[in-house]
Amino acid sequence: MARYNPKDVEPKWRAAWADADVFRVSNDDPRPKYYILEMFPYPSGAIHMGHVRNYAMGDIVARYRRARGHAVLHPMGWDAFGMPAENAALERGVNPKTWTYANIASMREQLKLLGLSIDWSREFATCDPEYYGQQQKLFLRLLKRGLVYRKEATVNWDPVDMTVLANEQVENGRGWRSGALVEKKKLTQWFLRITDYADDLIEGLATLDRWPDKVRLMQENWIGRSTGLQFSFDFAGVAPAGFESGIEVYTTRPDTLFGASFVGIAPDHPLAEQLAANDPKIVEFVADCRRGGTSEAEIEGAEKLGLDTGLRVTHPFTPGQTLPVWIANFILMEYGTGAIFGCPAHDQRDLDFARKYGLPVTPVVLPADGHPATFMVGSEAYTGPGRIFNSGFMDGMTIEQAKAAAVTRIEEAGKGKGAVVYRLRDWGISRQRYWGCPIPIIHCKTCGTVPAPEDQLPIALPDDVSFDRPGNPLLRHPTWRFVACPTCGGAAERETDTLDTFVDSSWYFARFANPQAAEPVDRAAVDRWLPVDQYIGGVEHAVLHLLYARFITRALKDEGMVSVAEPFAGLFTQGMVTHETYARQSGEWVEPSFIAFETEGGIRRARLTETGEALVIGDIEKMSKSKKNVVAPEDIFEQYGVDAARLFVMSDSPPERDVQWTTGGVEGAGRFVQRVWNEFDTEIQAPADAVQDPRGDELRRATHKTIKAVTDSIEQFRFNSGIARLYEFLNVLKGFPANDGGVAVARGEALSALARLISPFTPHLAEECWVRMGGKGMIVDAPWPPFDPALATDSELVLPVQVNGRRRGEIRVAPGADEAEVREKALADADVSVHLEGLTVRKVIVVPGRIVNIVVG
RNA sequence: GCCCCAGUGGCGAAAUGGUAGACGCGGCAGACUCAAAAUCUGCUUUCUGCAAGGAAGUGCUGGUUCGAGUCCGGCCUGGGGCACCA
Numbered sequence: 001m002a003r004y005n006p007k008d009v010e011p012k013w014r015a016a017w018a019d020a021d022v023f024r025v026s027n028d029d030p031r032p033k034y035y036i037l038e039m040f041p042y043p044s045g046a047i048h049m050g051h052v053r054n055y056a057m058g059d060i061v062a063r064y065r066r067a068r069g070h071a072v073l074h075p076m077g078w079d080a081f082g083m084p085a086e087n088a089a090l091e092r093g094v095n096p097k098t099w100t101y102a103n104i105a106s107m108r109e110q111l112k113l114l115g116l117s118i119d120w121s122r123e124f125a126t127c128d129p130e131y132y133g134q135q136q137k138l139f140l141r142l143l144k145r146g147l148v149y150r151k152e153a154t155v156n157w158d159p160v161d162m163t164v165l166a167n168e169q170v171e172n173g174r175g176w177r178s179g180a181l182v183e184k185k186k187l188t189q190w191f192l193r194i195t196d197y198a199d200d201l202i203e204g205l206a207t208l209d210r211w212p213d214k215v216r217l218m219q220e221n222w223i224g225r226s227t228g229l230q231f232s233f234d235f236a237g238v239a240p241a242g243f244e245s246g247i248e249v250y251t252t253r254p255d256t257l258f259g260a261s262f263v264g265i266a267p268d269h270p271l272a273e274q275l276a277a278n279d280p281k282i283v284e285f286v287a288d289c290r291r292g293g294t295s296e297a298e299i300e301g302a303e304k305l306g307l308d309t310g311l312r313v314t315h316p317f318t319p320g321q322t323l324p325v326w327i328a329n330f331i332l333m334e335y336g337t338g339a340i341f342g343c344p345a346h347d348q349r350d351l352d353f354a355r356k357y358g359l360p361v362t363p364v365v366l367p368a369d370g371h372p373a374t375f376m377v378g379s380e381a382y383t384g385p386g387r388i389f390n391s392g393f394m395d396g397m398t399i400e401q402a403k404a405a406a407v408t409r410i411e412e413a414g415k416g417k418g419a420v421v422y423r424l425r426d427w428g429i430s431r432q433r434y435w436g437c438p439i440p441i442i443h444c445k446t447c448g449t450v451p452a453p454e455d456q457l458p459i460a461l462p463d464d465v466s467f468d469r470p471g472n473p474l475l476r477h478p479t480w481r482f483v484a485c486p487t488c489g490g491a492a493e494r495e496t497d498t499l500d501t502f503v504d505s506s507w508y509f510a511r512f513a514n515p516q517a518a519e520p521v522d523r524a525a526v527d528r529w530l531p532v533d534q535y536i537g538g539v540e541h542a543v544l545h546l547l548y549a550r551f552i553t554r555a556l557k558d559e560g561m562v563s564v565a566e567p568f569a570g571l572f573t574q575g576m577v578t579h580e581t582y583a584r585q586s587g588e589w590v591e592p593s594f595i596a597f598e599t600e601g602g603i604r605r606a607r608l609t610e611t612g613e614a615l616v617i618g619d620i621e622k623m624s625k626s627k628k629n630v631v632a633p634e635d636i637f638e639q640y641g642v643d644a645a646r647l648f649v650m651s652d653s654p655p656e657r658d659v660q661w662t663t664g665g666v667e668g669a670g671r672f673v674q675r676v677w678n679e680f681d682t683e684i685q686a687p688a689d690a691v692q693d694p695r696g697d698e699l700r701r702a703t704h705k706t707i708k709a710v711t712d713s714i715e716q717f718r719f720n721s722g723i724a725r726l727y728e729f730l731n732v733l734k735g736f737p738a739n740d741g742g743v744a745v746a747r748g749e750a751l752s753a754l755a756r757l758i759s760p761f762t763p764h765l766a767e768e769c770w771v772r773m774g775g776k777g778m779i780v781d782a783p784w785p786p787f788d789p790a791l792a793t794d795s796e797l798v799l800p801v802q803v804n805g806r807r808r809g810e811i812r813v814a815p816g817a818d819e820a821e822v823r824e825k826a827l828a829d830a831d832v833s834v835h836l837e838g839l840t841v842r843k844v845i846v847v848p849g850r851i852v853n854i855v856v857g
Numbered sequence: 858g859c860c861c862c863a864g865u866g867g868c869g870a871a872a873u874g875g876u877a878g879a880c881g882c883g884g885c886a887g888a889c890u891c892a893a894a895a896u897c898u899g900c901u902u903u904c905u906g907c908a909a910g911g912a913a914g915u916g917c918u919g920g921u922u923c924g925a926g927u928c929c930g931g932c933c934u935g936g937g938g939c940a941c942c943a
Contacts, residue, residue, distance in 0.1 A: 217861060218938060226942075251943060264943090304941080330941040340943045348858085349941055423942055542938080599883080651881070652869050660869065664882045671896095672881090721871070724880035731880090800876040805924050807876055845923050851875040855923045 004677035006641025010764040014115050022780050023117045027514065027525050029071035035529045036062045037509055039537030039545070040077045043125070044084065045103040047110045049577040049623055049661060050538075052633050053649040057574055057719070058536050059116045060650070063760040064714050066117065067784035073529050075512040076111065076118045078104050078125035081132075081501045083161055083177055085435045089467040096435045097463060100127055110634065115642055115763050117780070124515045126504035131511065132437040133458025134520040135504065140440060140451050141520075141559055147193045150449065154268070154334070155428055157185035162470055163432045164189060166500060167425055168222075168544045184290075190439060190497065191426040194551045198223050198422045200565075201550055210570035212656070215542045222543040224423025228252035229407050230337065231416020233263055233313035236322045240311070243271055247313060247325065250336030250421055254410070255402035256343040258391035259364035261354060263313055263325045264306070264340050266333040275309055282307065282327065289329040304353040305329040316415055317392060328353060336421050344381065351381040364391045365399065427548065429500045432472045434465060436498030444485035444492035453486050459494070472496055505545050506552035509535075509567055519561075526562050531569040539573035546571070572717055575658040577649060579629040581618035582606055589628040590615055593635070620660055631661060643762035644670040650761060651723040672727060673765050676758060679733055680751060680772040690741015697795065699746040702732045703753050704791035710757045711787070719761070726758060748773070753785040801826045802853040803835040811852070819846045826852040 017023065038058040041051060062074040085096035104125055111118075124131050142148050156165040160180035164187060169176045194201075202223055205216045232246035239246065247263055265272055267289040276282040285307040306328045315321040323341070330349050331340055344354035345363040354361055363377050365386040388394045393409075394402040407418045430439070438459045440452035452459055462480045465473040474480060474496040485492035507520070513529040514522035537545075546568070553567040582590045596609045606615040623630045636645045648669035653659040706729040713722025733750055736743045751773050759766035759779050770779040793815050799822065801809045809831030813822055823844050826832060832854070839856040846852050 214861065214937080221860070221939060224939090224942070228943080249943085253943075328941095330943095332942065335942045342943090347943070349943080352941095421942085423939095539937085604883095648881095654870085657863095657870095662869080662882070665869075668881055674896095720869095721880085724871070727880050798876085802875085802924075810876080843923060845875090847875055847924095851924085853875080853923050 004674050004765070004768070006643060006673070006764065007638070009768050010115065010637075010642050013764045013767045014112065016767070016778065017115075017117075017780060020778070022778070023074065023119050024121050025071055025073050025119050027528055031069055031071040033073065033529055034062075034065040034070035034534075035073045035532045036065065036534045037073075037075065037512070037532045037536070039535070039541065040079050040505070040508065041107065041111075042082060042084070043078045043080050043100055043103040043107050045106060047107055047114075047633055049631060049633055049649065051111070052114060052645060053577055053655075053659065054536060054538075054574055055111065055114055055116055056646040056650060057572070057655055058534075059114070059646075059763075060714060060719060060760040061534055061536075062117045063763060063780070064784065066780065067756065067759070067782065069783065072117070073512065074116075074118050075122040076116075076120065077123055077508055077512065078107075078127075079501065079505050079508075080104065080125040080127040081436045081498075081504055083163075083433065083435070086433060086467065090470075093467075095463065095465075097127070097461075100125070100435075113634070113637055113642060114646070117763070122512050122515050124511065126437075126501070126508065127435075129458045129460050131508075131515075132504070133460075134511070134517075135437050135499070135507070136440040136452070136457050136459060137454055138507065138520040138556075139499070139503075140454065141561075142192065142555055143451055145555070145559060147196065147555055148190060149193065149426075150188060150190050152186060152188045153191075153428070154184050155187050155189055157183045157187075159183055161433075162472075164428055164430055166428050166502070168427075168547070169502075187430075189428050189430040190441075191428050192551070194427045194548075195422055195424055197551050197554050198225065198424050199420075200554060201547070204550065204554075204566055208566060208569075208571070211568075212539075212571065212573055215539065215546065215571060215573060218542040219547055222424065222547065225420060226252050226422075227418065227420050229254040229403075229410060229416060230419035230421075231316065231410045233316065233323070233341070234415075236312040236314045240271065240274060242274065247271065247339050248337045248416075249339045249341050250419065251341060253343065253346065253403070254406035255388060255391075255394065255397075255399050256346045256364050257315075257317060257341070257406055258388075258394065259343040259345050259362045260315065260323060260341040261344055261360045261362065262342045263323050264328040264331050264342050264353075265325065266331040266338040267327055267329060268333045269327070269331075269338045271339075272309075272327050282309070285327060289327075304349065304356055306353055306357055308357075316410060316413065324359075326353075326357075334425065335423070345377045346381050346383055348381040348383075351377065351379070355379070362390060364388055427500075427551075429503055430497040431500050432496075433498050434461070434473045436501060437504060438474075439495040439497050439499055441495040442483055442485060442492045443495060444488060444490060446490055447485055447487040447492075449495075450485060450487050450492070456486070474498075502545060502548050503552075506548045507556065509549070510553075510556070510562060521556065521561050523561065530562060531564045531567055534570040534572065535568040536572045536574060538576075542573070572655070574655050575653065576622045577661055578620050578658050579623050579631065579661045580620050581627050581629045583616045583618055584608075584613065585616065589626075591628045592631060622658075623661070636666060640666050640670040641673065641764075643765045644673050647672065647723065647761050650719045652720065654720050655717055672730070673762060675730060676754070676762075676765060676769065679730065679738070679754070680769040681738065682772055684738040686739055686741035686744040686747075690744055692745060693742035695736070696743045696746030699732070699736050699743055699750055701791055701794060702729060703746070703750045704787040705793070707753055707757065707785050707787035708789075708792045711784070714760065723761060726754070726761075729754065729757075755779060756782055756785050797849055799826075799849075800851050801829060801832050802851065803832060804856060805853065806835075808832050808835045815849065819848070822846050822848075822852060826854065 036058055038054050062072050065072045080100050085100045088094055088099045089096045156170050158165050158175035158178055158180050160178040161175060165175055170182050173182055174180060175182055202220055202225060205220060208216060228251050230250045232248050234246045267286045276286060289305060306326045309325045309327060311325040312322040313325060315323060342350035344351040344361040346365055361377055363375050365382060366375055366389045367382060367384060367386045388397045388402045394405055397405060410416045438461060440459050442450045442452055444450050462477055467473060481493050481496060483492055483494055509532055510521045510526050510530060514525035549567050554565050556562045557565050582595055584590060594609055595606050598605050606617050607613060621627055621629060644666055648666040649659055651669060652665050706725055709725040710722045736747055755766050755769040766779045796812050797815055798810050798812055800807050801811055809829045811825045811829055823846055836856060841854060842857050843855040
């Protein structure tokens with residue numbers, strides 16, 4: 001029996017698919033469309049096991065949909081702008097463009113090894129001028145729509161990458177890419193009005209029924225909609241210049257207004273800044289506040305700091321009462337109005353502050369559970385439900401009633417109104433970097449900021465740049481910056497900031513519909529393909545890419561460029577590939593390929609192959625170069641074949657969960673490949689004159705059950721279960737050997753089904769098996785096997801029989817047996833009746849096709 | 858602190874409220890072999906029993922149900938998200 005050799009077979013089929021161009025899909029294809037997309041990769045230069053899992057998952061779906069008769073759009077591209085290219089330039093002196101395209105070339109070859117059913121004719125990179133030129137056009141359209149604006153703002157500055165970051169790109173006070181502590185800096189920046197779409201983005205979440213709840217929840221929390229009251233406190237006495245209308249505050253608890261004991265403003269509030277001009281104490285205090293870091297630990301332990309400005313405001317409901325105005329370090333200028341009223345009894349931060357500075361604490365919500373009206377707050381603010389008291393006209397109301405009453409009263413007095421506030425901020429898109437899409441704007445001393453004319457696009461990046469100094473080389477370029485103003489013709493300068501790379505990935509899925517279009521998106525093509533039916537990627541983009549893409553798609557819709565508001569109808573977030581870690585006694589990490597394993601008395605040990613030094617087997621963690629717990633996909637392909645690697649990363653865990661890479665596991669997948677192949681061995685044949693016998697029926701039932709189960713598994717993204725069914729089926733098949741003429745026909749059907757069922761998972765193997773069994777054409781063009789529901793059940797059911805919920809015996813019945821018959825059989829069963837002796841049968845529950853439970857007492 | 862998710866054999870895991878542990882890994886035993894590798898066959902939750910069988914068992918603890926890994930309440934542990942957001 002010949003062995004299956006993936007090293008010969010796999011390249012052969014990849015070449016055959018490419019030669020026949022089977023995965024190219026036309027926009028005119030009349031079949032129902034299916035758009036499957038995996039998040040496109042950053043071209044780092046090498047693929048890793050995470051890519052293998054991500055793209056194998058998409059490929060399973062793509063190949064399955066093809067077989068089901070869909071016109072499948074399954075494209076690939078490169079998210080090619082970004083910092084690493086500039087870092088390479090800095091460290092190795094290579095040009096970012098050269099570096100990036102070289103990486104793309106090598107990664108393309110590696111990805112092609114995976115045998116993915118991708119339409120490579122649609123490939124593009126976001127750093128192609130043809131792509132970013134269209135993006136510049138798109139930017140200008142959004143500018144015209146009023147969705148782009150420029151303002152000076154306090155921004156997150158990453159001192160290592162020397163650029164600005166959006167709020168979404170700051171994690172625990174650190175840059176998402178560099179890990180550097182983010183600083184606050186005032187800069188003039190370009191912004192996109194994502195907040196205009198805040199409500200719409202929340203409402204849209206409800207329509208995304210094929211998105212994980214987790215991601216929808218994360219987006220909802222990120223947008224952070226809250227309803228409350230925005231109003232002004234009037235100054236008691238003379239108001240500071242410019243603040244004649246008082247201090248504007250925002251609150252979600254207008255019901256606690258009678259418990260207010262101070263008004264607080266942020267250290268960078270305009271009023272604080274104005275007061276500081278004449279008061280060195282305030283200058284010093286504000287500086288103190290800034291000193292506190294932004295890291296998690298520092299915020300956690302930060303003490304409440306405050307300074308009384310000496311100013312007083314009047315309470316809106318009790319005119320005689322005044323409240324002091326404090327500057328407080330825990331108030332954020334970025335949220336609401338940058339000013340609050342403090343109600344210490346019902347807000348923990350206000351309480352901590354009040355206790356420290358001796359401000360009054362007046363409870364106004366009486367807990368519902370029978371507290372006396374003398375209820376007082378100690379060191380813990382009361383935030384639970386109850387009735388309002390100590391509150392004049394609101395006394396006796398519920399919290400909800402009081403909120404409404406307070407809002408009405410303030411609105412009637414013309415002091416403010418009910419307001420909705422979001423945690424979401426506008427998206428800062430300026431980056432002080434070279435390797436990104438140039439912002440198509442020209443700054444003219446006479447005309448101000450002027451959009452670049454469309455016919456001058458693309459505004460291409462210059463290639464002749466130097467990275468001998470930190471900072472943005474576009475700023476230092478001798479000629480690139482200097483242009484004539486498109487309006488007045490005078491001397492002007494280009495904007496040297498480039499767009500955040502998340503802009504690049506916010507519309508690429510629409511470009512795939514027609515990557516050659518003269519407009520950013522080809523409306524007809526996009527209407528043909530969007531929305532993406534199934535999107536697959538990592539959960540780390542839950543509030544980054546996935547929120548931005550939803551926003552941009554809405555903006556494009558309003559601009560009349562696309563028809564859909566939601567770009568991704570279905571989303572699947574896949575788990576990571578993990579691996580054990582190994583370290584020397586010294587703590588130095590060791591690569592798995594240098595290690596020999598042994599098992600002694602059930603304990604696994606690891607040693608350095610070369611020296612025999614004992615190693616420590618550490619935690620199972622995400623594969624990463626820093627921990628050296630990586631296996632190179634190419635080495636695995638070489639050793640076990642691509643199909644085995646694909647099969648293993650899909651088989652061992654549910655796709656949304658992490659999978660642990662193990663050598664044993666991939667060996668098992670390799671064995672499966674070999675065993676499948678053996679079943680298709682043409683050298684072992686049944687004699688031609690063999691006579692059919694009824695055992696074939698049993699095999700046919702197993703075949704149809706397997707088709708049903710595997711189909712369901714793929715539809716429901718339960719690839720691990722589907723693969724388990726295939727293993728099981730193979731075990732069944734071994735009971736009906738090839739040289740047994742009595743089952744030859746049923747076996748032929750079984751093999752035909754098996755080859756097609758494995759084709760999404762192990763496509764090369766499937767093709768080779770298809771040839772061996774004499775299949776017509778290539779299996780990629782073969783239809784998905786249908787199943788006969790009548791055959792997808794057992795010919796005889798084995799029903800367990802319980803007595804009082806304990807399994808006591810089993811009976812055999814025909815699938816459609818009526819209840820009376822089942823009941824009778826169950827009661828008559830010898831194993832069961834032993835347990836019924838001397839007891840009264842009170843009830844017999846028959847669950848058809850499932851179980852019988854006899855209740856006795 | 859708030860919100861969300863998950864806890865099942867030695868390990869990865871499977872189970873529309875209906876036989877818990879499918880399938881794979883590992884382990885043990887056997888076949889083949891001079892031997893090893895590869896391959897094949899069987900066993901492999903725990904306790905008890907010669908066996909047939911019996912009992913216990915899905916983090917802990919109550920409950921709903923004829924029946925709970927699955928549903929509900931409380932707790933414990935682990936993971937993720939947000940976090941001085943008014």
